[in-house]
Amino acid sequence: MNMSQKPLPEQYLSLSEEEMDRRIQQAKKVLGSKLVILGHHYQRDEVVRYCDHRGDSLKLSQLAAQAKDAEFIVFCGVHFMAETADILGAPEQKVILPDLDAGCPMADMAELEDVERCWNQITAQYQAEFVPVTYVNSTAEVKAFCGRHGGLTCTSSNALKILKTLFNEGKHVLFLPDEHLGRNTAIQLGLEEEDMFQWQRENWDIELPKVAPQIILWDGYCGVHQRFTPAHVDYVRSQYPGITVIVHPECSHAVVEKSDLSGSTDFIIRQITAAPAGSVWAVGTEINLVSRLAKENPDKTVICLNENVCLCVMMSRISQPHLLWVLENLQQGKVVNQISVKPEIAKDAVVALERMLELSK
Structure with a gap:
């Protein structure tokens, strides 16, 4: 779904912080229960403060689906998150992304045409049952x-639970689009490098191994988490003896291996929130979340694993002016920047999401 971003009206770019705040609060009040604003953990503070809920992408999409009274769901995140909210939401609900240019480079690394080519090659070569x-x-x-x-x-x-279930059932996996999450999870389950194969999406003459690997990893990655290196772990340990290093599993295996803990954004938040006062943490994930954790845990020392700010540029496209613009349009009865997944795509996508929820119980 390609949609172009309309230029933000000039009048919104010259507003003071106080004026934007006043008008956003006013729009929220007028729209009332018809509106739910969702904010991803990586969103900047000046936007997330207006959100009714914050969380990771799936949690927010599930909250959107539960908000039965809400006619409008404004998703302060990136494109694929708004798509998921639209897939899981009711047909009459409208999902809005404040800036349509807020995409996800990792999601874009797995284009349908390339995935189909890979799948056709896998299924033509192997008798083993592969699950995407x-x-x-x-x-x-x-x-x-x-x-x-x-x-x-x-x-x-x-x-971890999903791959363990599939492997126990004797199935093989094509894992999309993040190679690091796939590799880190597979290694956690005891797989060796020889049990994996790295698919190269830009190589049109790729040769698969003769024996079916347990897992084929797509070569996608998150640009933010790719910036953390083993040298960063060594450096923070040298500067802060006794520091705990916690990273997201989108980091490379070399970084995860050197760290003390790895897990989802919710896992990272829970670990630091529950940690004793005086503890020191280096966090390998997006800087807005790290900064928020530092503010919300003043009795602990929380730093970013890479001192050169690791910002999700796409997430930061969502700004106060964009949020105000979409809300004031809604006040006037106009829906701008709606994300609408075609019914035939949504029908199959929701099957994949429901299978996950069933296996995750």
Whole structure:
């Protein structure tokens, strides 16, 4: 689904912080229960403060589906998150992304045409049963592909349980689109490098191994988490003796291996929130979340694993002016920047999401 971003009206760019705050609060009051604003953990503070809920992408989409009274769901996140909210929401609900240019490079690394080419090659070569599993950080089209081919979605919280179940059933996996989450999870389950194969999406003459690997990893990655290196872990340990290093599993295996803990954004938040006063943490994830954790845990020392700010540029496209613009349009009865997944794609994508929820119980 390609939609172009309309230029933000000039009048919104010159407003003071106080004026934007006043008008956003006013729009929220007028729209009342018809409106739910969702904010991802990586969202900037000046936007997330207006959100009714904050969380990771799947949690927010599930909250959107539960908000039965809400006619409008404004998703302060990126494109694939708004798509998932639209897939899980009621037909009459309208999902709005304040800036349509807020995409996800990792999701875009798995294009449907490339995924189909890979799948055709796998199924032509192997008798083994492969199941496509896509991280929720993927397009609606890729989720639908998995739904059509007996596959499902996963999150960084439930990838371990899902892959363990599939491997125990004797199945093999094509894991999309984040190679690091796939590799880290597989290694956690005892797989060796020889049990995995790295698919190269830009190589049109790729040769698969003769024996079916347990897992084929797509070569996608998150640009933010790719910036953390083993050298960063060594450096913070040298500067802060006794520090606990916690990272997201979208980091490379070399980083995860050197860290003390790894897990989803919710896992990271829970660990630091429950930690004793005086503890020191280096966190390998997006800087807005790290900064918020530092503010919300003043009795602990919380720093970013990489001192050079690791910002999700796409997430930061959602700004106060964009949020105000979409809310004031809603006040006037106009829906702008609606994200609407085609029914035939949504039908297959929801199958993949439902299979995940069933396996995650």
